[in-house]
Amino acid sequence: TELGHGTFVRGLETTATYDPKTKEFVLHSPTLTAYKWWPGGRKYYSVRFCATNYCIVMAQLYTSGKCHGIHSFIVQLRDEDTHMPLKGIKVGEIGAKLGMNGTNNGFLGFDHCNLIRSEPEPQILDYVTQQHKLFIGIATVHAFKLSADWLWNMYNNVTAELEAGDLDRLPELHALSCCLKAVTTSDAAECVERCRLACGGHGYMLASNLPLTYGLVTAACTYEGENTECVERCRLHGYMLASNLPLTYGLVTAACTYEGENTVLLLQTAR
Ligand SMILES: Cc1cc2nc3c(=O)[nH]c(=O)nc-3n(C[C@H](O)[C@H](O)[C@H](O)COP(=O)(O)OP(=O)(O)OC[C@H]3O[C@@H](n4cnc5c(N)ncnc54)[C@H](O)[C@@H]3O)c2cc1C
Numbered sequence: 215t216e217l218g219h220g221t222f223v224r225g226l227e228t229t230a231t232y233d234p235k236t237k238e239f240v241l242h243s244p245t246l247t248a249y250k251w252w253p254g255g256r257k258y259y260s261v262r263f264c265a266t267n268y269c270i271v272m273a274q275l276y277t278s279g280k281c282h283g284i285h286s287f288i289v290q291l292r293d294e295d296t297h298m299p300l301k302g303i304k305v306g307e308i309g310a311k312l313g314m315n316g317t318n319n320g321f322l323g324f325d326h327c328n329l330i331r332s333e334p335e336p337q338i339l340d341y342v343t344q345q346h347k348l349f350i351g352i353a354t355v356h357a358f359k360l361s362a363d364w365l366w367n368m369y370n371n372v373t374a375e376l377e378a379g380d381l382d383r384l385p386e387l388h389a390l391s392c393c394l395k396a397v398t399t400s401d402a403a404e405c406v407e408r409c410r411l412a413c414g415g416h417g418y419m420l421a422s423n424l425p426l427t428y429g430l431v432t433a434a435c436t437y438e439g440e441n442t443e444c445v446e447r448c449r450l451h452g453y454m455l456a457s458n459l460p461l462t463y464g465l466v467t468a469a470c471t472y473e474g475e476n477t478v479l480l481l482q483t484a485r
Contacts, residue, residue: 217321218247220414223272223284225335228324230273230287239287241273241324243304250322251308252415267292269322291322302326312418312425347412351405353483358398365394389451396444399434406431 219225227248230239243249253269268290275285291303299305304323311319338344365387372387410417410424417424435441 215250215252215415216247217249217251218245220252222335226272226274226284228271228273229276230271230285231276234278239275240326241271241287241289241302242326243323248323249304252319253322254317254319267294267297271324308419310420312420344412347408349480349483351408353480354401354405356479356483358394358401361394362398365390385451389448392439392444392451393448395439396435396441396448399431400441403428403432403435 216226216228218227227243227245228250229242229244231242232239250271254266268288271287271289272284273287275282290300291305292299302325304325305320307318307320339348368383368387368390372383375381375383406424406428410422410428413422413424416422420426439447
């Protein structure tokens with residue numbers, strides 16, 4: 215894995231240039247994104263048995279100016295006695311992670327020659343599967359915002375009714391708010407996890423802020439009404455309100471159509 219490429223192995227940027235005169239390969243990291251990123255045992259200051267002295271490096275092979283694709287090379291990284299990096303080898307830690315912090319995942323760069331290789335590539339968001347992961351969340355937040363506004367309006371009306379001594383719609387308000395709480399919090403937690411996965415290895419890093427965000431969002435599934443309990447309350451009130459439910463359903467489902475038909479809104483958001 216390199217900083218810029220994991221799944222897309224053909225895109226690896228590290229070069230191994232063969233010089234027929236010296237009969238040597240010259241390894242080089244032409245860009246920051248060409249740095250090997252994640253492999254374990256990189257730290258030069260780790261205890262000796264953890265430090266990697268040799269590794270197999272995947273690099274683009276160049277001979278006489280022609281690229282022959284990915285090949286593997288056995289490379290000595292450190293002095294066997296001191297375990298210090300050899301000349302032109304750059305190693306270090308990549309930072310705190312979501313877990314597995316006992317494994318010293320690190321980076322590795324080569325600085326032996328000046329061959330630069332660049333190649334235009336599609337952006338990660340160009341993939342339809344990536345768009346699918348994100349746009350569902352973006353579209354859903356609009357649906358939740360509309361539902362929350364609708365419920366807030368109902369809350370204000372029911373509060374006024376309560377002050378006038380009318381308790382009729384209190385169970386319905388209770389059931390609907392329980393339901394919306396459970397649906398929005400569980401959906402939000404799933405969405406953050408989906409975003410984390412959409413970022414590949416970077417999403418696993420604390421630096422992405424997604425692990426912290428997940429920790430905050432998933433807590434809402436538990437506090438202010440544990441979600442299973444909320445759904446259960448909604449179900450119980452549903453029985454009590456059985457005669458009212460068709461009417462409530464009629465009102466709520468109508469909102470899927472008016473003020474912007476849902477499918478059309480989703481398509482507009484996707485565009
Ligand atoms: C704990 C841990 C330990 C690791 N240890 C090592 C190790 O020892 N050595 C090592 O080399 N690596 C290691 N890795 C790195 C790991 O192999 C990469 O993170 C993994 O291959 C994904 O690559 P990436 O991070 O570049 O994400 P990317 O490949 O950039 O993926 C990011 C997102 O884009 C999506 N995506 C990518 N390509 C496509 C496509 N063609 N179509 C649709 N969607 C696409 C993916 O589904 C993902 O959601 C480790 C990672 C972790 C988290």
